[in-house]
Amino acid sequence: MTADEQKKQVGDAAVAYVKDGMKVGLGTGSTAAWFVKAVAEQIKAGMKLTLVSTSIQTTQLAESLGLVIKDINDVGMLDLCVDGADEVGPGLALIKGGGAALLREKLIWEQANSCIVIADAAKHVATLGKFALPIEVEPFAWKGTVNRISDVLIEFDITMMPKARKKGDDYWITDGGNLIFDVACGAIHEPAGLASALKSLTGVVDHGLFLDLADVALIGGPDGVKVLHP
Numbered sequence: 001m002t003a004d005e006q007k008k009q010v011g012d013a014a015v016a017y018v019k020d021g022m023k024v025g026l027g028t029g030s031t032a033a034w035f036v037k038a039v040a041e042q043i044k045a046g047m048k049l050t051l052v053s054t055s056i057q058t059t060q061l062a063e064s065l066g067l068v069i070k071d072i073n074d075v076g077m078l079d080l081c082v083d084g085a086d087e088v089g090p091g092l093a094l095i096k097g098g099g100a101a102l103l104r105e106k107l108i109w110e111q112a113n114s115c116i117v118i119a120d121a122a123k124h125v126a127t128l129g130k131f132a133l134p135i136e137v138e139p140f141a142w143k144g145t146v147n148r149i150s151d152v153l154i155e156f157d158i159t160m161m162p163k164a165r166k167k168g169d170d171y172w173i174t175d176g177g178n179l180i181f182d183v184a185c186g187a188i189h190e191p192a193g194l195a196s197a198l199k200s201l202t203g204v205v206d207h208g209l210f211l212d213l214a215d216v217a218l219i220g221g222p223d224g225v226k227v228l229h230p
């Protein structure tokens with residue numbers, strides 16, 4: 001079973017958690033895209049949902065399928081958010097942001113009563129950190145911010161320098177107008193400590209560690225979908 005087949009498998013499986021009348025957050029990325037397509041099928045079949053999106057990319061996909069995306073500020077608390085991840089670790093600690101949507105994703109996740117992460121089997125790991133940790137940085141005075149990030153990383157025995165994400169020759173700019181720096185951590189032994197240390201830095205808008213946010217993980221694989229809880 002290919003990774004893409006597993007992504008479809010979990011995107012389709014997540015629809016079982018969606019009930020008529022719910023307010024639902026749509027994640028970003030190739031796995032979440034399968035969920036968006038499955039939601040579009042449900043709506044075509046008559047289900048009524050209020051939808052919000054975690055990125056311009058997802059909004060464009062949803063609208064191309066005929067879905068209506070509401071402004072998050074007009075809908076209050078969400079019932080559910082379904083999104084992909086780059087790594088799913090112990091306790092459903094996650095690395096997200098491979099698609100550079102981590103800030104809007106985290107905002108939507110934190111405004112949802114329940115969050116489901118969907119991923120193919122390769123994303124399920126024993127220790128977070130093989131996937132480079134994305135950090136979203138305010139562009140003004142970014143060099144100073146990156147120096148402060150490097151100092152924090154050293155405190156956590158991470159010696160790799162943050163690397164600016166680029167699109168061709170240009171810096172990658174997020175939907176919110178910020179830069180992304182990726183850190184090849186290797187292994188993150190203290191995710192909670194690292195998350196709060198990074199978040200405390202002026203100039204760091206947010207980072208891709210999603211801790212204590214996922215309620216359920218659906219992991220794809222040849223033997224079917226595994227359902228994990230923290």
Ligand SMILES: O=C(CO)[C@H](O)[C@H](O)COP(=O)(O)O
Nearest residue numbers: 029030031084097098099101
């Ligand atoms: O966090 C994300 C975007 O910011 C994505 O959910 C994550 O990168 C997984 O993407 P994919 O499903 O394409 O592997």
